[in-house]
Amino acid sequence: MQKLINEPADAVVESLEGLQLAYPHLLRVSFSPHYVARVDAPVRGKVSVISGSGSGHEPLNVGYVGRGMLDAACPGAIFTSPTPDQYLAATRAVEGGAGVLYIVKNYMGGVLNTEMALELAREEGYDVASVLVKDDVAVEAAHNRRGMGAAVLVEKIAGAAAEAGRPLAEVTRLAQRASDQARSMGVALSSCTVPSVGRPTFDLPADQMELGVGIHGEPGRLRLPLAKADTVVEMLAEAILKDMAVRPGTSVLAMVSGLGATPQHELFIVFRRLHAFLQAHGLVVARCLVGNYVTSLDMAGCMVTLLQLDPELIALWDAPVHTPALTWGV
Amino acid sequence: MQKLINEPADAVVESLEGLQLAYPHLLRVSFSPHYVARVDAPVRGKVSVISGSGSGHEPLNVGYVGRGMLDAACPGAIFTSPTPDQYLAATRAVEGGAGVLYIVKNYMGGVLNTEMALELAREEGYDVASVLVKDDVAVEAAHNRRGMGAAVLVEKIAGAAAEAGRPLAEVTRLAQRASDQARSMGVALSSCTVPSVGRPTFDLPADQMELGVGIHGEPGRLRLPLAKADTVVEMLAEAILKDMAVRPGTSVLAMVSGLGATPQHELFIVFRRLHAFLQAHGLVVARCLVGNYVTSLDMAGCMVTLLQLDPELIALWDAPVHTPALTWGV
Amino acid sequence: MSQEISLAHFRAWLLAYAEHIEAIEAQLTDLDAAIGDADHGANMRRGMERLRARLADPGLQCDDIGALLRTVAMTLVSTVGGAAGPLYGAFFLRAAQECQGGSVVTLVQLARMFRAGLQGIQQRGKAQLNDKTLVDALEPAVVALEKAAAEGAPLAVALEAARVAAEAGMRHTIGLQANRGRASYLGPRAIGHQDPGATSLYGLIRTAAETLGAAQPASLASRR
Amino acid sequence: MSQEISLAHFRAWLLAYAEHIEAIEAQLTDLDAAIGDADHGANMRRGMERLRARLADPGLQCDDIGALLRTVAMTLVSTVGGAAGPLYGAFFLRAAQECQGGSVVTLVQLARMFRAGLQGIQQRGKAQLNDKTLVDALEPAVVALEKAAAEGAPLAVALEAARVAAEAGMRHTIGLQANRGRASYLGPRAIGHQDPGATSLYGLIRTAAETLGAAQPASLASRR
Numbered sequence A, B: 001m002q003k004l005i006n007e008p009a010d011a012v013v014e015s016l017e018g019l020q021l022a023y024p025h026l027l028r029v030s031f032s033p034h035y036v037a038r039v040d041a042p043v044r045g046k047v048s049v050i051s052g053s054g055s056g057h058e059p060l061n062v063g064y065v066g067r068g069m070l071d072a073a074c075p076g077a078i079f080t081s082p083t084p085d086q087y088l089a090a091t092r093a094v095e096g097g098a099g100v101l102y103i104v105k106n107y108m109g110g111v112l113n114t115e116m117a118l119e120l121a122r123e124e125g126y127d128v129a130s131v132l133v134k135d136d137v138a139v140e141a142a143h144n145r146r147g148m149g150a151a152v153l154v155e156k157i158a159g160a161a162a163e164a165g166r167p168l169a170e171v172t173r174l175a176q177r178a179s180d181q182a183r184s185m186g187v188a189l190s191s192c193t194v195p196s197v198g199r200p201t202f203d204l205p206a207d208q209m210e211l212g213v214g215i216h217g218e219p220g221r222l223r224l225p226l227a228k229a230d231t232v233v234e235m236l237a238e239a240i241l242k243d244m245a246v247r248p249g250t251s252v253l254a255m256v257s258g259l260g261a262t263p264q265h266e267l268f269i270v271f272r273r274l275h276a277f278l279q280a281h282g283l284v285v286a287r288c289l290v291g292n293y294v295t296s297l298d299m300a301g302c303m304v305t306l307l308q309l310d311p312e313l314i315a316l317w318d319a320p321v322h323t324p325a326l327t328w329g330v
Numbered sequence C, D: 001m002s003q004e005i006s007l008a009h010f011r012a013w014l015l016a017y018a019e020h021i022e023a024i025e026a027q028l029t030d031l032d033a034a035i036g037d038a039d040h041g042a043n044m045r046r047g048m049e050r051l052r053a054r055l056a057d058p059g060l061q062c063d064d065i066g067a068l069l070r071t072v073a074m075t076l077v078s079t080v081g082g083a084a085g086p087l088y089g090a091f092f093l094r095a096a097q098e099c100q101g102g103s104v105v106t107l108v109q110l111a112r113m114f115r116a117g118l119q120g121i122q123q124r125g126k127a128q129l130n131d132k133t134l135v136d137a138l139e140p141a142v143v144a145l146e147k148a149a150a151e152g153a154p155l156a157v158a159l160e161a162a163r164v165a166a167e168a169g170m171r172h173t174i175g176l177q178a179n180r181g182r183a184s185y186l187g188p189r190a191i192g193h194q195d196p197g198a199t200s201l202y203g204l205i206r207t208a209a210e211t212l213g214a215a216q217p218a219s220l221a222s223r224r
């Protein structure tokens, strides 16, 4: 296993320790239970936005903690949804009196653990809402769709709304709208290797690709011969647009996220075609992100995410953000 | 070859097209010859800082173009130093009347091409200086050392000094000091694959590592069984400190850069040990960078870079920067 | 008089289950790698390690079966994570609620506890039989236990019937397409692979059969 | 009267070299992968493609050998990049300076041009014999050419002597540790591998031997 780790069982803790050492001015890591909180939390009178996911997707979610985005992130074991007590402890640590929004990616584990957390937090008197992210068009049944790249966008939108002082119902509504208007699809050129497993989750010959993969090393729906980047992009974008029903002239945010082992050099080649494709379909690429934003350990490949924009979402997207992985504005 | 590209011969151009589409507000890409210029260049009365390198190291250098850092970057073919005419065209495009500094990584190709560029630019009447970056302690002969991660730091320091309105001699002196005070060493856990070649540059069994690799897929000096992250970090940091002769109490900037295919999760594990190691050696980690800053296509592994700081360099480091890959301040 | 299952029997069961999970961790990993994300083995092992530590803690206040099973539920919920953590947690929590304060349970009570546990899992996870989840191993076991209890079968016979039913249910998942959980993303590609959760759940029933029906529990059985 | 080499001969040489580089690109890649960064093949091919296009351009103003070689130099410098671009560029630039305005050159002049080219490379790159660079193929060829010229040997014989010397020099790099260029980072690990630059440079001499000494240049030789 070609990894820079020590004991696989220690990887998550040690990675969080490194994160803490790298960003002491932005965040505080709690180790028992695991959560990462904004350094100045709780921010009095502000809605708190909390998200969680298994580790191995970095910068999601721990890299999105900071002003203008998440108040706290709960990192689980590798690819494993965090537990209710993590959410509860994070809630206690960052709640500022205006309520809490949990942003949940739609996996059985994500849903079940946050449902429990919601019940427990409400028992403790917290005002908690939740929004489900389910953007993966590779999954046909819409209710069952996985949460993927849209998580980043929903967290940014919700964080900006919270930072602007909007009440919980408003923050929830905006996050829900962002979630509803986002779609993703991914492609893997290699499997990832889970540290505790020590070998690739699936075998993928060098001349093949897995279309419609998730971000946990789940195999995709379809294995095909590896195509040229342009063709791959068209497959992803077509599947997304087919599901989105956006009118020509619509503004979109287009994200190309590497899955961990694909270099920027390639991501820009992907974005080039995506941009042309969207333009040819009459869409306006008003905002974009190209880089490693939602990853799957050391998987090669990428994910395309589109978010239908409107002036309100654009303003929230453009609002200042100061986190390890996204930084702009003042 | 597991890559998201079209024709290997088109990869550099297409990647630059994607870069242009992603960052129209920060940079302008010229395609004949290839260079990437700050969107508001030339900035009148400011020293211009220009750097070049082969493609495949992204974000180096094209991702460091923008206010507070590079006025222009010249991307060569994959792993191939750019040609003199690229430097010359970039110089003509961004020179603002206060002279130009070329930041050159110490490779035969880098040196020879910029030497020619310097001669040509001077013939055209430009005031051009250059600073050589040679930080790789894996190369024993100091004059022959490769330019590696220090390039990012020298470019940031020089860019900040230029942005502050310092004259060419000053900018050059500060860049030279940063270069003199920086050391790096890298380790590969896998080879990279050059697109036009289509297979890994070297074979590395999964249980081995190459210590002291460069950033062009050159094999390292030493092949060893893959050790735990902590041990690997100690090997790199010890080699660097042995060469640096820093006194206890010295402030350093510590950078851990992934080489392209190593996830953040691991980079933080590396940084954790590096931080502890430096502290144990009496050094103060005053600033840090952890992420993919200087890469080698899809190579797994990382590079450690240390820069000895002083108040002047810290102030220049902290100065605002607005580029695709580094952003802070106003 | 019907046979009784003591607190010590339950402790012996949980320890046997922890050992079993450690023994089949690699198998669970492989099964989850094929149709999931390769973490079911690690998740369950992490939960079992923590559970073992809790059970070994001399300060642990668990003087009745309900309290013991509640501790198990809480431990699993806060350490396993993923889908399995809340589901196994729901099983033990609901089972605990069925035997509040009891220091021994009968087969009839045990069947009621398992049924409640199954209901807890289904309430949370909404899985039905043939959705290719751990329900496919648990539900047949519960049905077999209830039948044996109604017939007044001896405890050991009832538990063995449950084990056989759970095993058949587990094997049955091989032929199924998944409707719940991570394997559901695979569509027909999930067919041909045994469900990891059903596999770990079968282990729970199997170790129950090995321990709960024993004349004397395997571990320090002084309390009986 | 000594044999003369015409502009058409030089064009034939350059075209033959371009063809040769395309033929050995994979070999150059492999050699550079072993002790460098695997781009020498692609770099040289890119340069040769561009050169071929330039030479085919009917608007190209190259009525004398000096102008032709200067064009070659500029084309290589602006398309090859890396270490090889400026070094091959220096070779052709300095060679061009030795035959300003000439439309034919003799063996004596050719030897002088090659010597100047070698000096240009060494001025830029500072490599000496045995540093494991293209100098190890070029310098023996220049020496052989000079010797043959001094002895008044026929052109074809002189060029063949140069080719043989270059080939030996190229092979000699196998046993060397590198002192210049990327292979120098490898220390003793570079021993056992033939230098890619020496290999492409040998091709330059070899194609010279095949074309410059011919009675009639291979390509449209009307100008002779």
Ligand SMILES: Nc1ncnc2c1ncn2[C@@H]1O[C@H](COP(=O)(O)OP(=O)(O)O)[C@@H](O)[C@H]1O
Residues within 6 Å of the ligand: A079, A080, A081, A107, A108, A109, C032, C036, C037, C039, C040, C043, C044, C081, C082, C083, C084, C085, C087, C121, C124, C125, C126, C127, C132, C133, C134, C135, C180, C181, C182, C195, C196, C197, C198
């Ligand atoms: N809705 C559900 N109801 C019952 N069991 C489920 C459900 N969803 C998933 N499971 C079970 O959980 C198992 C996977 O557990 P685990 O790998 O630990 O969690 P995750 O899928 O979050 O990685 C599956 O094999 C399946 O048996």
Ligand SMILES: Nc1ncnc2c1ncn2[C@@H]1O[C@H](COP(=O)(O)OP(=O)(O)O)[C@@H](O)[C@H]1O
Residues within 6 Å of the ligand: B079, B080, B081, B107, B108, B109, D032, D036, D037, D039, D040, D043, D044, D081, D082, D083, D084, D085, D087, D121, D124, D125, D126, D127, D132, D133, D134, D135, D180, D181, D182, D195, D196, D197, D198
């Ligand atoms: N200082 C030098 N003098 C002469 N030749 C050199 C020198 N440095 C490198 N070379 C030649 O250049 C070749 C490598 O060329 P190439 O791969 O195109 O460039 P790079 O090393 O920049 O990738 C080497 O094999 C060697 O023969």
Ligand SMILES: [Mg+2]
Residues within 6 Å of the ligand: A054, A079, A080, A081, A109, A216, C037, C039, C082, C083
């Ligand atoms: Mg999981």
Ligand SMILES: [Mg+2]
Residues within 6 Å of the ligand: B054, B078, B079, B080, B081, B109, B216, D037, D039, D082, D083
């Ligand atoms: Mg090169």
Ligand SMILES: [Mg+2]
Residues within 6 Å of the ligand: C032, C036, C037, C038, C039, C040, C082, C182
């Ligand atoms: Mg799983």
Ligand SMILES: [Mg+2]
Residues within 6 Å of the ligand: D032, D036, D037, D038, D039, D040, D082, D182
């Ligand atoms: Mg090379």
